[in-house]
Amino acid sequence: MVLRVKWINNFFRDRTQRFVLESASSDKVPVPQGTVLGPCLFLFYINDIAVGLSSTVRLFADDTMLYLTVQNNKDAVLLQRDLHMLCQWEATWLMEFHPDKCEVISVTRKINPITYPYLLLVCVSFTIIGQPRNSVLIRRV
Numbered sequence: 001m002v003l004r005v006k007w008i009n010n011f012f013r014d015r016t017q018r019f020v021l022e023s024a025s026s027d028k029v030p031v032p033q034g035t036v037l038g039p040c041l042f043l044f045y046i047n048d049i050a051v052g053l054s055s056t057v058r059l060f061a062d063d064t065m066l067y068l069t070v071q072n073n074k075d076a077v078l079l080q081r082d083l084h085m086l087c088q089w090e091a092t093w094l095m096e097f098h099p100d101k102c103e104v105i106s107v108t109r110k111i112n113p114i115t116y117p118y119l120l121l122v123c124v125s126f127t128i129i130g131q132p133r134n135s136v137l138i139r140r141v
Contacts, residue, residue, distance in 0.1 A: 049089055055082045070106075076116035087121045 016028035039061060046064075050057035055068040055078075066086070068079045090097050099120040106113060 045093070046095070049086070053082045053085060054078050070114055070116070073114065073116070076114055076118075080116065080118055083118060083120050 018028045019026040042062065043059065046059070049059070049064065053066070055066045058065040058067075066079075066082060068075060068082070070076050070079060086097070089095075097120060102120055104118050106115075
């Protein structure tokens with residue numbers, strides 16, 4: 001286990017890249033982009049994002065799709081609970097979702113479809129000295 005952690009650590013240490021165009025070049029940037037391992041490590045990091053959710057989750061690169069068949073208000077509340085659980089996951093793993101890039105898409109043939117005000121809340125994590133980590137839910141408008 002320790003050997004694997006050292007190997008991954010070595011992968012990120014002292015990695016740089018720069019762009020060269022004709023005789024001009026950019027400064028070196030310490031980012032290991034363009035590798036196969038980078039996206040794999042990201043997927044390992046977010047692999048538990050769907051644990052405990054009732055909805056189906058699909059991951060593609062750094063995009064996440066969450067969906068559930070909503071046949072009644074109980075299902076709509078269940079989908080909102082899953083969004084809340086994603087917010088808690090975000091705070092736990094120090095990730096940042098972008099609600100402004102999120103969309104709710106309803107696909108139905110019903111004349112009177114079920115509507116629900118789904119919210120992806122922004123979780124702000126903070127530490128109070130001498131206290132465990134807390135999360136505050138803030139509605140981003």
